[in-house]
Amino acid sequence: MSVVIWSDGVLHSPDEALVTGVDHGLTVGDGVFETCAVYGGEAFALSRHLRRLRRSALGLGLTEPDEDAVRDGVKAVLAASGPDTGRLRITLTGGPGPLGSHRFAPREQRQTVVVLAGPAVRAETSRAVRVPWVRNERSAVAGLKTTSYAENVVALAEAYRRGADEAVLANTVGELCEGTGSNVLVERGGELVTPRLSSGCLAGITRELLLEWSADAGLPVREARPGELPYEVLDEVVAGESFLTLSGSIRNVSPVASLDEVDISLGPVSVEAQRLFQAKVAEDVDP
Known part of the structure; x- marks a missing residue:
């Protein structure tokens, strides 16, 4: 089963390039994420996961996520995914940044948000x-x-x-x-x-x-x-x-x-x- 990806309001396939090579999440790991289980085409405990995404982002010093945009991405990938989808992942990074660890000031940041849905294997033990x-x-x-x-x-x-x-x-x-x-x-x-x-x-x-x-x-x-x-x-x-x-x-x-x-x-x-x-x-x- 293929993975369905959403970013910047558009659905993408797994082989499409989505982020710049200077994205701070890519160069120094300056980002946060959440993973939700998916049951019957719906993300489980999404509201709690989004609250923790916000806490992690602010704790890392990133600006507050746009929850409405993230929810739009969740709806889009789940609507486009198949019945065997078992996992949803939301990733938020500081966006394009310097090559070193120092990030741009908040007013200069352009966050990267990627939402994807794909398969998951769940074992009893x-x-x-x-x-x-x-x-x-x-x-x-x-x-x-x-x-x-x-x-x-x-x-x-x-x-x-x-x-x-x-x-x-x-x-x-x-x-x-x-x-x-x-x-x-x-x-x-x-x-x-x-x-x-x-x-x-x-x-x-x-x-x-x-x-x-x-x-x-x-x-x-x-x-x-x-x-x-x-x-x-x-x-x-x-x-x-x-x-x-x-x-x-x-x-x-x-x-x-x-x-x-x-x-x-x-x-x-x-x-x-x-x-x-x-x-x-x-x-x-x-x-």
Whole structure:
């Protein structure tokens, strides 16, 4: 299935050139993005994703996105895409800029906005590995969804080399943080616990909804207390004493069936959380 692309009010094919070679998103990664799941031709939780796109853009120092224009692009690509479309991506960059890291002043910026729709593969379970690299919870872009994704590319390549589909990282102080494109949750003591945002992890939309929906349903899913989830908690998972789950826009809630090339069991609370999330998705496409 081909990818449908929209930019500057026009639909494009994947082989068309869209951005200049001096686009700051291309030269220095000066941009932000969002990825939404698509169900029945509609983008899931689009309003929440657009709010986070705005937060990331402002946090990076870009000017505020034109939400109406972005929504126009979303409508256009979804109307033109096929029934098997499963993913929507919105990318916003600083537009044409200097060759160095310094960007033009806000009044001189001409942002690039690209919206595309394409296929996605969603698995019921995930396979993860630990990697030696860490997230910097004190980074200038901690918690922002930026296009500066090189460290994720390297970590995920290592995961695939080892037969997994996600890499799980610590932060600089040895706390469990997140995956390259997912939030993590550890099931121990009958509770499903996810790292605090202060760990440096992204404020995932799926994570956010799971916490809200679980609270409403009485399911024991919560944020960790300070110091509760050191990276070594994953030793418990490998030993079968605890369980691991990933969450993300394409994965939704996905219990981990293998960690560090060791097959592990799925946690009962994790499985129930997965069922709850899928049921709620079916009720409201833009919660």
